[in-house]
Amino acid sequence: MAFGKLYTCEGNPRSTAIQAVALANNIELEIVNEDPKVGVSKEYLSTNPLGKIPAFVGADGFVLSECIAIAIYITSQNEKTTLLGKTKQDYATILKWMSYFNAEVLPSLGSWFQPLQGRIPYNKKSVEEAQAKALKVVSVIEAHLANNTYLAGERITLADLFGTALISRGFQYFFDKAWRAEYPNVTRWYETVYNQPIYTNVAGKLNFIDEPTLKNVAPKKVETAPKAPKAAAKPKAKAVEEDDEEPVVEVPKAKHACESLAKPTVPIDEWKRQYSNLDTPVALKWFWENYNPEDYSLWAVDYKYNDELTQVFMTSNLIGGFFTRLEASRKYIFGCASVYGTANDSVIKGAFVIRGQDAFPCFDVAPDYESYQFTKLDASKPEDREFVNEQWTWEKPVVVNGKEYPWADGKVFK
């Protein structure tokens, strides 16, 4: 049973450290998607009346909002944790830096990048001021790290994990090669902390930019998409405050490569409906009767680093994270992936049907797609059809390198 629910949305920087320490402490958190960008659910407002994320609700009913408090609560579940320091002074210093990143760093970065993305009104001078303010805030960290490896004490602490997540938008949009040369201490610290497995396990690989990905120019006028009736039914959380991180206006999305494909004879949504509503054997019969290899292709997916997998629920969360990051391709993919085996002896395998003949336009929307190997299947081969049936039915074990692994847990992407 999960220790509790974490209400957040994909990529939310205020939730990264919470998820990292939960994973490191073997604490299962059920991730519940609440996204202030599109309006949070009515029920969520009873957990956090401001409709902000993250929030935590424990299996024992304990409710907590405010990311710093949640991060400390989850970290302190491990009595032996070193992430909260040794002394009272360590602990207070950790809190100081967490507060600094939450109240100074992320809001000032937000005021810098949000106008450039059309999230709040653009004004060149205001962006210059926001940039100056953000750099002043970061300079304090730069000076501190000139004589200190980490933010608090000689070892990595929660402050470092939390700070790295909160400053990551700066590295994503502005802190290019030239900036990094000017701020070597923050850069060294960020790279060190980011590359710790405790962090990369939830955040994926570190990518530095060569040039800023956002420049101080007016953003292209953004068309606000008409509201879907479903979204309209959800109460919108109050408007995002100026220093907040989350957007109020949709950013235009690049056209998905699959959009240029010819209309399929049978839409993938029809298959998703069959799979959701019918018994799986009946749905599979429908699938094979209607599968058109000119519109679609089938893929076996294998995780490349099975020897690093530990607890089954953590592996299941890993698959869940991958699926969340595939969101931009949801219209073009259906499939299942499962954990087979037991703790510290498991593998991930899955089967997917996708639009088109090339796996990458569909899967490379997830930054961690390189952790998986994609092998094209041939629907005319009985063994490949059988593999797909088994992956979508979750009844049979798999054999990998001559060893049989029983099915343990699975997730459906539909």
Ligand SMILES: N[C@@H](CCC(=O)N[C@@H](CS)C(=O)NCC(=O)O)C(=O)O
């Ligand atoms: N004081 C809160 C702030 C949380 C917050 O502002 N979260 C942002 C996302 S990072 C949000 O939910 N913004 C939406 C809004 O302000 O309505 C905390 O430290 O957890």
